[in-house]
Amino acid sequence: MRALQRYRIHLGTAAWILHRLSGLGLILYLLLHIWVIHHLAKGQAEFDGIMHSFNNPLFKFLEVGLVGVILYHLWNGLRVTLFDFGLFIEKQKQVFGAAVVLWLATWAVVAYAMLTRVGGLLAAVVRAGGGGLS
Amino acid sequence: MKYRGNVRSGGAIMWLFQRVTGVYLAVVLFAHVWLLHYLLDGELGFAAVADRVATPLWKTIDISFLVVALFHGLYGLWIVLDDYVHRGWLRILIYGAISIVALVALTLGILTILPFQAGGF
Numbered sequence: 681m682r683a684l685q686r687y688r689i690h691l692g693t694a695a696w697i698l699h700r701l702s703g704l705g706l707i708l709y710l711l712l713h714i715w716v717i718h719h720l721a722k723g724q725a726e727f728d729g730i731m732h733s734f735n736n737p738l739f740k741f742l743e744v745g746l747v748g749v750i751l752y753h754l755w756n757g758l759r760v761t762l763f764d765f766g767l768f769i770e771k772q773k774q775v776f777g778a779a780v781v782l783w784l785a786t787w788a789v790v791a792y793a794m795l796t797r798v799g800g801l802l803a804a805v806v807r808a809g810g811g812g813l814s
Numbered sequence: 815m816k817y818r819g820n821v822r823s824g825g826a827i828m829w830l831f832q833r834v835t836g837v838y839l840a841v842v843l844f845a846h847v848w849l850l851h852y853l854l855d856g857e858l859g860f861a862a863v864a865d866r867v868a869t870p871l872w873k874t875i876d877i878s879f880l881v882v883a884l885f886h887g888l889y890g891l892w893i894v895l896d897d898y899v900h901r902g903w904l905r906i907l908i909y910g911a912i913s914i915v916a917l918v919a920l921t922l923g924i925l926t927i928l929p930f931q932a933g934g935f
Contacts, residue, residue: 693902700894706889714880718922721930727860747847754840761833794851 691776695756702753709746744791751790755783828889837888843877846855867930880923 720727757777762768768775850863867873892912899905 689931703887703890704894707891710883710887711915714919714923714926718926721926724860724864729857750843750847754843757836758840761836764833790847792852793848800932 695759695776699753699756699760702749705749706753723756740795744794747794748787751783751787755779755786832886832889832893835882838880838882839886840873843883846879864930867927873930875928876927877906877924880927884916884919884923888912 720730756779759775762775764770867876890910895908896905899908
């Protein structure tokens with residue numbers, strides 16, 4: 681029981697450290713995002729040109745990673761917010777499990793949507809690898 | 815992010831605000847990612863974005879998103895640095911730098927969003 685309690689503390693602390701690290705990453709990304717979009721929005725040619733250059737497997741991979749970081753911060757933040765407002769405190773373990781499941785499930789759904797739609801990773805791989813076919 | 819009762823620096827109101835903005839961002843950010851990566855047909859291009867951002871409703875949503883995201887992110891950054899930086903002058907320096915970054919990013923973002931009109935600038 682004592683071992684289990686220690687385990688839970690470690691898990692909560694790890695979640696808290698990851699929340700801070702993901703938050704630091706996200707604010708840096710947000711500032712970069714605002715800067716890049718501002719300089720892209722000057723006209724259609726610049727915007728479409730650079731967006732097209734982002735449409736390759738490397739950037740798709742990075743975008744899917746970014747979504748994973750966002751969704752971690754999102755679900756862990758909602759989990760902590762529930763407890764802060766005194767909700768489900770007696771069910772902390774279940775809420776932790778639910779947050780992990782929701783994180784991975786929503787990440788999988790968004791990643792699938794990003795990778796399979798027109799302009800997605802699979803389409804980019806087909807274009808890069810099978811130029812002669814299209 | 816755990817709150818550590820620092821009443822002097824603003825306290826419970828800011829703590830509550832960080833939660834409320836977090837919940838708002840959870841909804842709008844999910845919509846933002848889903849809309850730009852799934853609902854648009856074809857490659858993400860200028861025309862589709864411009865048509866959407868040209869409407870007053872989307873301008874309002876995007877500017878509120880910008881303001882809330884910058885606040886939540888930069889206030890969070892301050893909270894983290896607050897735990898590790900204890901020298902008075904350095905804290906003031908960091909606080910000032912974060913405020914300047916906030917103003918610059920806010921200005922850039924609003925200047926990006928406002929000029930969009932249907933059919934181009």
